[in-house]
Amino acid sequence: MIEKETSTLTGPERLEAYEDNWQTVMGAWFPGERVVLRGKNVFAELAECTWMEYLVYAVTGRSSPKLARVIEGLWSLSTSFPDPRLWNNRVAALAGTARSTGALAISAGVAISEASVYGLRPIKGALDFLYRADAKKEQGIAIESIVKEELKARRCVSGFGRPLTDTDERVAPVLDFLKTMESDQGKFVLLAFEIEDFFKNSRYKYKLNIAALNAAVAADFGLTVDEYYHLTTLAFTAGMFPCYIDSRTQEEGQFFPLKVERIKSISNGTRKWV
Amino acid sequence: MTDQSEKKREQITTNIWREEAEADNPFAAAKSYCADFDVYGDLLGKISLIEYLWLLFKLEPPSKAQTRMLEGLAVALANPGPRDHSVRGAMNAGVGGSTRASALIAAISIGAGNLGGAREVFTAMQYWQRCGIDLESWIEIINNPPREERADVWPEMEHAPGFDPNGASCPTPVKQLLNHLAAIEQNETLVWLQTQRKTLEQHAGSPLAFSGVAAATLFALGFEPEQAEMLFLMLRLPGAAVHALEQEKMGWSRYPFFGDGLTLTDDPGPVKSDD
Numbered sequence A: 001m002i003e004k005e006t007s008t009l010t011g012p013e014r015l016e017a018y019e020d021n022w023q024t025v026m027g028a029w030f031p032g033e034r035v036v037l038r039g040k041n042v043f044a045e046l047a048e049c050t051w052m053e054y055l056v057y058a059v060t061g062r063s064s065p066k067l068a069r070v071i072e073g074l075w076s077l078s079t080s081f082p083d084p085r086l087w088n089n090r091v092a093a094l095a096g097t098a099r100s101t102g103a104l105a106i107s108a109g110v111a112i113s114e115a116s117v118y119g120l121r122p123i124k125g126a127l128d129f130l131y132r133a134d135a136k137k138e139q140g141i142a143i144e145s146i147v148k149e150e151l152k153a154r155r156c157v158s159g160f161g162r163p164l165t166d167t168d169e170r171v172a173p174v175l176d177f178l179k180t181m182e183s184d185q186g187k188f189v190l191l192a193f194e195i196e197d198f199f200k201n202s203r204y205k206y207k208l209n210i211a212a213l214n215a216a217v218a219a220d221f222g223l224t225v226d227e228y229y230h231l232t233t234l235a236f237t238a239g240m241f242p243c244y245i246d247s248r249t250q251e252e253g254q255f256f257p258l259k260v261e262r263i264k265s266i267s268n269g270t271r272k273w274v
Numbered sequence B: 001m002t003d004q005s006e007k008k009r010e011q012i013t014t015n016i017w018r019e020e021a022e023a024d025n026p027f028a029a030a031k032s033y034c035a036d037f038d039v040y041g042d043l044l045g046k047i048s049l050i051e052y053l054w055l056l057f058k059l060e061p062p063s064k065a066q067t068r069m070l071e072g073l074a075v076a077l078a079n080p081g082p083r084d085h086s087v088r089g090a091m092n093a094g095v096g097g098s099t100r101a102s103a104l105i106a107a108i109s110i111g112a113g114n115l116g117g118a119r120e121v122f123t124a125m126q127y128w129q130r131c132g133i134d135l136e137s138w139i140e141i142i143n144n145p146p147r148e149e150r151a152d153v154w155p156e157m158e159h160a161p162g163f164d165p166n167g168a169s170c171p172t173p174v175k176q177l178l179n180h181l182a183a184i185e186q187n188e189t190l191v192w193l194q195t196q197r198k199t200l201e202q203h204a205g206s207p208l209a210f211s212g213v214a215a216a217t218l219f220a221l222g223f224e225p226e227q228a229e230m231l232f233l234m235l236r237l238p239g240a241a242v243h244a245l246e247q248e249k250m251g252w253s254r255y256p257f258f259g260d261g262l263t264l265t266d267d268p269g270p271v272k273s274d275d
Helices: A002-018 A051-060 A065-078 A087-097 A102-112 A120-138 A143-154 A171-180 A187-200 A210-220 A225-232 A237-249 B039-043 B049-058 B064-078 B085-095 B100-110 B118-131 B135-143 B172-185 B188-204 B210-220 B225-235 B237-250
Strands: A022-024 A027-030 A034-037 A263-265 B012-014 B017-022 B025-034 B262-264
Touching: A027 B262, A034 A051, A051 A065, A051 A225, A065 A171, A065 A210, A087 A102, A087 A237, A102 A237, A102 B100, A120 A143, A120 A187, A120 A210, A120 A225, A143 A187, A171 A210, A187 A210, A210 A225, A263 B017, B025 B039, B025 B049, B049 B064, B049 B225, B064 B172, B064 B210, B064 B225, B085 B100, B085 B237, B100 B237, B118 B135, B118 B210, B118 B225, B135 B188, B172 B188, B172 B210, B188 B210, B210 B225, B225 B237
Parallel strands: A022 B262, A263 B012
Antiparallel strands: A027 A034, B017 B025
16 A cells, blocks of 8 residues: 555656646637537537537546436436525525625536535435445345434435425426436336335335435436436526526615524623733 | 523634633624734734744743744744745746735645645654654564555545655755754653664665654654644745735746756647638
8 A cells, every 4th residue: 555655756757747748538719710528519410419418428438418408307306495594595695685696606506515414425326325225135135124224324214305495386396397208217217216215104204305316317327427427416406596686686785684683692701802 | 681592503613712702792802812812912922923822832831942942943944945946836827926925825835745844744743653663663664654445536646755756865954954953951752863864864765854854853753644744834825825925926937847858759640621
């Protein structure tokens, strides 16, 4: 281990090899001529793509109009709620009421969507769990053992249970949409519902939430955890724009103003700086 | 103002801040207290910025030595220089005429990472919490770093946190900073790091970096890893700001574009014209 790491002591030499030398298969702009993305000429070979197909190709290297349409449907139905009380949307709304710019509002909203109790961590975690659960099931381990082991290690199972409310209103419409795309009976979608069945008959009573269903669909399309994470990063933005536009166009500073008494201070003493 | 509906209103609970309202405006504070100190009636004019920073994080005043250590670290980190990844991000905002906020957002987003960034400081702080000044523990954790089984949004560390995988020997400014901070109070952690630096570097296969000195110092000062991550993000922003402003004035034509630096290895070539 030490010997292996010591070999990296050629750090500056490695940096020199990369100086003004970035080799890439991903793509490039040839000014005044053409653009290439993952080996394809954008103007000649990707001109017919929808933006979502372009995004899927950019992230995964796969040309799949069906995958792009499914992801677009999942985004529309489950990740872009225009409610400014939701934490990431509220950032966009606060930027609007404070008269910041639209791009700053959305970029900050995207940044905080990488959250733990909602957003990108559970989204990524749900797919990670489904892949791990499937691998264990393939080894002959029962769903009950898989779930209990997960609960013991993490005290939760990503994609199951939900804060604020028990039922996830997005599951039914997303399932309807997936039926139209013939994507509702894949191995991982069935696994997700098998896990929910276990929960229903256990003392936990967790229900499947949209993170598990969407992740199961991603797994059925063979997306890696990172590909899915990248493809979901912008998913919340369509819900943020209306929140920003609304608070930006109403009177400035009027979005949920707070009186001084809305601060509940734990400490009530006073002291002097010496 | 004290009817039932008013009482039920949700509140922000805080141990840091207290306010008293102006008589004519319940939405404006007449007095603001931080950790029970009257900010505008007492602290203003008495407290230095570094002392106030400490007070905000710790809710207690620092000693003179603690102030000097945090101030020394703050000076050392304030400008990582225009070759640093985070400052380069800020300058990209400047040359393109982007918003000033986006320059700092770029610096924070880049400077948040595992390589020389705030996440590296966070992870290195966790190492300090686990290993303290026990050399065997450090060698063990460097050789067998903890791995998270579950996927997270953060990439895995690819090198020993606090050390520069692209370095050669420990850079002079890193040693100067460590020596300066250790000399202030002969802090046990920093003196130990001075003494064991070469041994640790040998096992890490790379030299100590600013992130490593920052983590050791903030550990020595009793900050939590989460606090250290935040402080590291904040303390490096001044350089990003001024370099972004400078490059904004210089313009994009005087800023590297690496025009000949990129080689596309999967290129379909120009489209053949029928003309």
